[in-house]
Amino acid sequence: MEAKTYAFFYRKDVPVAKKWAVKIRAWMRKEHPDIKENSKSPDFLLVLGGDGAVLSAVQKYKGEPAIISLNLGNVGFLSSVRSPKKFLSALQKLFKGAYSEEKRMLLSISAYRGKRLVFEAESLNEAAIQSPLGMVELEVNIEDHPFQYVRGTGILVSTATGSTAFNLSAHGPVVMPEMECMIITKLLDHNIPTPSFVVTGDKVVRLKVLNFRKHGLLSLGKTGKAVDVVLSADSNSIFPLEPGDIVEIRKAERYAKFAVFEKNYFLKSVQEKFSFN
Incomplete structure (x- = not known):
């Protein structure tokens, strides 16, 4: 899907999420000025937080934007990107179309x-x-x-x-x-x-x-x-x-839609969380 709009979702009482929203917004203006922020009907929803934030985002946005979960929480099973160091590189892939979409029941x-x-x-x-x-x-x-x-x-x-x-x-x-x-x-x-x-x-x-x-x-x-x-x-x-x-x-x-950037990401997440060898 060609991205035309995006929006942020995060808890306002989480300072690090707010800082990342400011940083990403500035990066978007520089790298992708044609893609506009639209909180009402975005093509992509950038969720800054943990799995709880993703659940709240799915409840709020009924228009089924594709969710990109940038993990700032503890669990991260629902995260598209688990490390903040990879946030901007993953977003670059997203807006270049280098991702797959996964539907969740x-x-x-x-x-x-x-x-x-x-x-x-x-x-x-x-x-x-x-x-x-x-x-x-x-x-x-x-x-x-x-x-x-x-x-x-x-x-x-x-x-x-x-x-x-x-x-x-x-x-x-x-x-x-x-x-x-x-x-x-x-x-x-x-x-x-x-x-x-x-x-x-x-x-x-x-x-x-x-x-x-x-x-x-x-x-x-x-x-x-x-x-x-x-x-x-x-x-x-x-x-x-x-x-x-x-x-x-x-x-x-309806389904929830998630952007996925790496193959077998869920298996890797399970391995990390449970220390599988």
């Missing part, structure tokens, strides 16, 4: 109370149902087939991209990010431990909240409403659930 998440839709969101990494201070009973259905019952802290449904995030912390499998699948992982289940289960991306997963004890010890910051069990999408969108609610998770219609 998103989740479409809908919550129903009776027949009424009460919440919907998209996520790049995962959807999670959690009872932070207690226990929740859940029924997992795959394509309307009752598959599993959970009695514990909750359950996680991750994309392949999200396999290296919350899913990994919950001892779920690492999956190549270009795969279209959903990974179902229980969170601290009180039943006999079972492994995660991977389903193809064309399936629909439904999670029914069967029961939980109401303690009312937590509240949502914006509303002050007492909550016990919550549904979250990439930890950015949070919604309180009630017994009987059904959460439906499927592949979203």
Whole structure:
């Protein structure tokens, strides 16, 4: 794709990200004066930060600009460029067309109370149902087939991209990010431990909240409403659930797009993070 516009995305409370935005903006005026900054509908979105910044960028920009993640964080599994020393050289490749584009599956998440839709969101990494201070009973259905019952802290449904995030912390499998699948992982289940289960991306997963004890010890910051069990999408969108609610998770219609500069970059990232020899 020929680049005509670009934009920055970063957290304003991260000084190093702001410094890099100033530096890159000056470099762009010198090296690529014909490519203009456009924060509303950019062709390329330069994300300065860690994986959390990438998740927020995907939530904000629905127009599907290609994301270039310039890693200033700690993890960097979603990063296009992991070292600041390589930021400008990678951008030079980008604006000369020397890159490939990788599409990542998103989740479409809908919550129903009776027949009424009460919440919907998209996520790049995962959807999670959690009872932070207690226990929740859940029924997992795959394509309307009752598959599993959970009695514990909750359950996680991750994309392949999200396999290296919350899913990994919950001892779920690492999956190549270009795969279209959903990974179902229980969170601290009180039943006999079972492994995660991977389903193809064309399936629909439904999670029914069967029961939980109401303690009312937590509240949502914006509303002050007492909550016990919550549904979250990439930890950015949070919604309180009630017994009987059904959460439906499927592949979203749109994708997130990432610019890739080196072959086998994900394998190299995994090797670095886990010290594989």
